[in-house]
Amino acid sequence: xxxxxxTKEISSTKAQTTxxxxxxxxxxxxxxxxxxxxxAFTSSNHPADIAEVLERLDIDEAFYVFKLCDxxxxxxILVEFDEDLQADLISRLNMQEIxxxxxxxxxxxxxxxxSEVSKEKAEEILNSLDREDSSQIRKQLNFREYTAGRxxxxxxxxxxxxxxxxxxxxxxxRVAKETDDIYLLYVTDxxxxxxxxxxxxxxxxxxxxxxxxxxxxxxxxxxxxDTDQEEVARMFRKYDLVSAAVVDDLxxxxxxxxxxxxxxxxxxxxxEDILRMGGVSEEERLNTSIWDSIRRRLVWLIFNLxxxxxxxxxxxxxxxxxxxxxxxxxxxxxxxxMGGNAGTQAITVVVRNIATGDLGPSNWKVAFRKESLIxxxxxxxxxxxxxxxxYFFFGKPALAMVIFLAMLANLIMAxxxxxxxxxxxxxxxxxxxxxxxxxxxxxTDTFGFFCFLGLATLFLQYLV
Amino acid sequence: xxxxxxTKEISSTKAQTTxxxxxxxxxxxxxxxxxxxxxAFTSSNHPADIAEVLERLDIDEAFYVFKLCDxxxxxxILVEFDEDLQADLISRLNMQEIxxxxxxxxxxxxxxxxSEVSKEKAEEILNSLDREDSSQIRKQLNFREYTAGRxxxxxxxxxxxxxxxxxxxxxxxRVAKETDDIYLLYVTDxxxxxxxxxxxxxxxxxxxxxxxxxxxxxxxxxxxxDTDQEEVARMFRKYDLVSAAVVDDLxxxxxxxxxxxxxxxxxxxxxEDILRMGGVSEEERLNTSIWDSIRRRLVWLIFNLxxxxxxxxxxxxxxxxxxxxxxxxxxxxxxxxMGGNAGTQAITVVVRNIATGDLGPSNWKVAFRKESLIxxxxxxxxxxxxxxxxYFFFGKPALAMVIFLAMLANLIMAxxxxxxxxxxxxxxxxxxxxxxxxxxxxxTDTFGFFCFLGLATLFLQYLV
Numbered sequence: 001x002x003x004x005x006x007t008k009e010i011s012s013t014k015a016q017t018t019x020x021x022x023x024x025x026x027x028x029x030x031x032x033x034x035x036x037x038x039x040a041f042t043s044s045n046h047p048a049d050i051a052e053v054l055e056r057l058d059i060d061e062a063f064y065v066f067k068l069c070d071x072x073x074x075x076x077i078l079v080e081f082d083e084d085l086q087a088d089l090i091s092r093l094n095m096q097e098i099x100x101x102x103x104x105x106x107x108x109x110x111x112x113x114x115s116e117v118s119k120e121k122a123e124e125i126l127n128s129l130d131r132e133d134s135s136q137i138r139k140q141l142n143f144r145e146y147t148a149g150r151x152x153x154x155x156x157x158x159x160x161x162x163x164x165x166x167x168x169x170x171x172x173x174r175v176a177k178e179t180d181d182i183y184l185l186y187v188t189d190x191x192x193x194x195x196x197x198x199x200x201x202x203x204x205x206x207x208x209x210x211x212x213x214x215x216x217x218x219x220x221x222x223x224x225x226d227t228d229q230e231e232v233a234r235m236f237r238k239y240d241l242v243s244a245a246v247v248d249d250l251x252x253x254x255x256x257x258x259x260x261x262x263x264x265x266x267x268x269x270x271x272e273d274i275l276r277m278g279g280v281s282e283e284e285r286l287n288t289s290i291w292d293s294i295r296r297r298l299v300w301l302i303f304n305l306x307x308x309x310x311x312x313x314x315x316x317x318x319x320x321x322x323x324x325x326x327x328x329x330x331x332x333x334x335x336x337x338m339g340g341n342a343g344t345q346a347i348t349v350v351v352r353n354i355a356t357g358d359l360g361p362s363n364w365k366v367a368f369r370k371e372s373l374i375x376x377x378x379x380x381x382x383x384x385x386x387x388x389x390x391y392f393f394f395g396k397p398a399l400a401m402v403i404f405l406a407m408l409a410n411l412i413m414a415x416x417x418x419x420x421x422x423x424x425x426x427x428x429x430x431x432x433x434x435x436x437x438x439x440x441x442x443x444t445d446t447f448g449f450f451c452f453l454g455l456a457t458l459f460l461q462y463l464v
Numbered sequence: 465x466x467x468x469x470x471t472k473e474i475s476s477t478k479a480q481t482t483x484x485x486x487x488x489x490x491x492x493x494x495x496x497x498x499x500x501x502x503x504a505f506t507s508s509n510h511p512a513d514i515a516e517v518l519e520r521l522d523i524d525e526a527f528y529v530f531k532l533c534d535x536x537x538x539x540x541i542l543v544e545f546d547e548d549l550q551a552d553l554i555s556r557l558n559m560q561e562i563x564x565x566x567x568x569x570x571x572x573x574x575x576x577x578x579s580e581v582s583k584e585k586a587e588e589i590l591n592s593l594d595r596e597d598s599s600q601i602r603k604q605l606n607f608r609e610y611t612a613g614r615x616x617x618x619x620x621x622x623x624x625x626x627x628x629x630x631x632x633x634x635x636x637x638r639v640a641k642e643t644d645d646i647y648l649l650y651v652t653d654x655x656x657x658x659x660x661x662x663x664x665x666x667x668x669x670x671x672x673x674x675x676x677x678x679x680x681x682x683x684x685x686x687x688x689x690d691t692d693q694e695e696v697a698r699m700f701r702k703y704d705l706v707s708a709a710v711v712d713d714l715x716x717x718x719x720x721x722x723x724x725x726x727x728x729x730x731x732x733x734x735x736e737d738i739l740r741m742g743g744v745s746e747e748e749r750l751n752t753s754i755w756d757s758i759r760r761r762l763v764w765l766i767f768n769l770x771x772x773x774x775x776x777x778x779x780x781x782x783x784x785x786x787x788x789x790x791x792x793x794x795x796x797x798x799x800x801x802m803g804g805n806a807g808t809q810a811i812t813v814v815v816r817n818i819a820t821g822d823l824g825p826s827n828w829k830v831a832f833r834k835e836s837l838i839x840x841x842x843x844x845x846x847x848x849x850x851x852x853x854x855y856f857f858f859g860k861p862a863l864a865m866v867i868f869l870a871m872l873a874n875l876i877m878a879x880x881x882x883x884x885x886x887x888x889x890x891x892x893x894x895x896x897x898x899x900x901x902x903x904x905x906x907x908t909d910t911f912g913f914f915c916f917l918g919l920a921t922l923f924l925q926y927l928v
Binding site: 009010011019020022023046048049052056169172173176177180181182183199200201202203204205219220221222223224235236237238239240241242247259260262263264266267270271273274275277278279280284285286290293294297298300301302304305308309311312313315316319320322323326327329330331332333334336337338341342344345347348349351352353356358359361362363364365366367370373374377378381382385386389441445449 | 473474475483484486487510512513516520633636637640641644645646647663664665666667668669683684685686687688699700701702703704705706711723724726727728730731734735737738739741742743744748749750754757758761762764765766768769772773775776777779780783786787790791793794795796797798800801802805806808809811812813815816817820822823825826827828829830831834837838841842845846849850853905909913
């Protein structure tokens with residue numbers, strides 16, 4: 001590739017900017033404020049790559065490089081940043097600097113940006129736009145966050161059913177000049193009610209004087225503006241959409257959503273679930289400040305400390321039993337821990353399937369029965385293995401029986417709790433990912449100690 | 465919506481098939497083999513919706529409904545099923561029934577299907593295809609699974625740089641008739657080396673006698689056939705692609721990948737990570753047979769049992785200490801458990817950021833430093849809270865100090881292990897999601913017991 005050429009070749013083999021050495025040398029250039037090198041870097045790389053590199057710098061350094069770019073490049077880089085960084089950078093710019101950046105943004109990106117910055121800044125930005133744009137954005141800001149209305153862009157190509165293909169192409173051209181990602185032409189009746197769509201490639205195949213209505217696809221995909229973004233993503237995945245129309249209460253088209261936004265949402269929703277299940281705030285990013293990370297994680301840890309205390313007090317109930325048979329103290333974590341592991345397996349499957357939409361009211365019973373049976377059989381198996389091992393090691397058949405029964409009971413409990421809690425939370429409209437795991441471990445720890453030490457107390461005379 | 469009309473209106477408000485009542489009544493119709501109702505159902509719904517409903521039936525019932533459809537509908541439903549169900553259904557059909565289904569599939573779907581069925585069946589299917597198709601598919605089957613080469617479809621629209629827009633449109637039309645999802649026209653030199661692409665919408669804006677080379681976009685996105693699908697998905701996300709060209713070793717275009725496949729991959733990879741982190745096989749689906757689920761989960765549980773035994777033997781080392789101070793048995797699970805929670809937080813963040821590509825060699829040091837500091841500060845905080853609580857409850861300052869120190873040490877260990885193990889596994893090219901959590905809990909359990917009981921033994925004289 002010719003270095004002086006402005007063409008950007010981006011291929012799957014390229015990975016220079018991700019190596020530790022490259023990043024180190026880049027950081028040095030930034031520290032030295034080598035503006036010549038940095039300008040050359042920003043003008044010969046894709047905005048997405050530049051954004052990725054800048055996100056790994058300190059905010060002051062990132063800001064320095066950002067300011068070296070022209071306003072068009074700044075817009076393109078800005079939309080690639082995550083929300084916190086966007087808001088942070090904007091707060092460091094004055095209105096003379098912000099205006100040209102905002103002018104280059106697509107309407108939905110402006111809406112996003114405005115929803116992240118301070119109220120005063122938002123008002124300033126809105127006032128700097130021309131009246132039509134700002135009223136459009138104010139309208140969109142009225143939609144609920146994380147819904148189709150917020151996600152959509154208001155620039156789309158459409159034609160009437162009664163139009164000819166020729167006329168539709170003329171309408172398409174008008175929009176195509178200014179809008180980048182057009183894959184479909186939406187078709188409406190004369191009052192903008194959505195009637196269907198035509199793929200651009202089919203427009204090439206049609207005779208110019210044919211009526212648009214004859215080309216319309218059989219399926220009409222429409223998304224109400226108030227639909228949750230998770231549900232929107234589900235529709236895109238299920239029906240393999242690239243672009244879908246957003247409609248108002250009267251089924252009139254008001255915008256459209258394209259698949260690139262959906263790809264980000266699928267990724268974000270998955271990250272959210274993973275982080276929540278791991279007891280981390282869904283907002284924690286790699287570049288979240290360390291104090292924010294600590295604060296958010298501490299909340300969860302303190303909550304966990306509370307539940308750990310419950311399990312601990314269960315043990316203290318049985319102190320006299322442990323006093324007489326101290327090896328019980330060594331065995332009890334196994335019973336509690338295995339319950340936790342089995343419970344985690346159950347909630348993982350249930351929570352994930354709820355999130356993907358594969359598990360819902362129509363098949364809860366099936367899932368519940370399945371998890372119960374798995375709990376029973378895994379309980380018998382793991383209980384037997386542990387029981388046998390204990391028998392060989394301690395030579396006490398009663399102890400083997402106690403640990404077998406405790407393990408069996410705890411693994412069944414783990415399965416029931418693991419299956420029911422996420423379903424119950426879902427019914428209560430709480431995200432099952434956020435709180436399921438803590439309930440499960442609390443239950444399996446406490447119940448595990450209770451079963452094992454309780455049974456040991458009951459059969460104490462056979463254990464000594 | 466007119467029931468007799470064949471138009472399928474699919475909107476975000478429709479949710480009938482997901483209710484428990486609807487599913488129950490549908491199951492009844494299937495049991496009664498009400499073929500009239502079922503035929504009407506399959507002909508008036510989207511294949512993706514039909515597939516979703518069939519996936520919730522027994523395999524025999526699903527097969528019964530599937531057989532009621534014509535072969536075109538069968539193809540459309542088949543591609544919506546997950547791989548196991550696809551293979552299962554195909555194995556129940558004879559070649560007379562399979563041939564028309566396969567003929568209606570896109571080449572990449574045929575490749576997928578063939579890679580899932582038995583060798584004999586695969587050979588039979590390949591032989592039933594015409595020679596060109598089958599040699600194409602045999603070629604594609606040589607690419608590694610889960611790479612761009614397997615993912616791509618070999619049907620794409622392309623034109624030479626030297627072509628006029630008019631000629632390019634003629635070439636596009638030829639492909640567009642038979643291929644559904646065309647969004648870009650790829651541009652190559654006369655030897656098929658990829659030079660760039662043109663968006664279809666830009667073809668509408670260009671004069672017919674202009675040279676194609678003048679319309680080509682600045683960026684050239686190319687994906688080598690051997691690129692891992694996770695990396696492919698990362699490129700699509702990063703550069704907001706709808707379609708990307710796949711090239712051979714000489715940079716010649718051999719196929720393309722479209723975003724609808726990527727959406728599925730992003731979702732699948734996320735599910736895989738979530739399931740693996742929860743100790744469940746990434747292949748476990750809701751309709752995995754119960755015996756498969758049990759077998760897969762048992763492997764993990766038995767592995768866990770091994771590590772639990774390690775922690776347990778650590779406790780048995782200190783039996784005499786516990787004997788003299790039995791309340792230590794009640795307190796020790798708190799130290800071990802909190803270490804596990806903090807470690808899980810750390811691996812969750814690290815594993816997820818590795819998966820999304822945000823964390824790599826270029827910023828490992830930063831992440832490591834951050835996690836260590838979080839471990840230190842959270843250790844001090846949680847240790848202090850626990851120490852104070854223990855002091856108030858037991859009135860023993862030495863005991864409070866012992867649990868504070870043990871907790872601090874274990875939370876620092878949790879952070880180090882939580883940050884290092886995923887990074888180390890990544891370097892060893894093992895998926896960090898699969899094994900990280902077990903190492904972390906093993907370490908925090910064992911080390912937590914060791915610190916707490918070890919310190920208690922050391923300071924035994926001040927604790928009684």
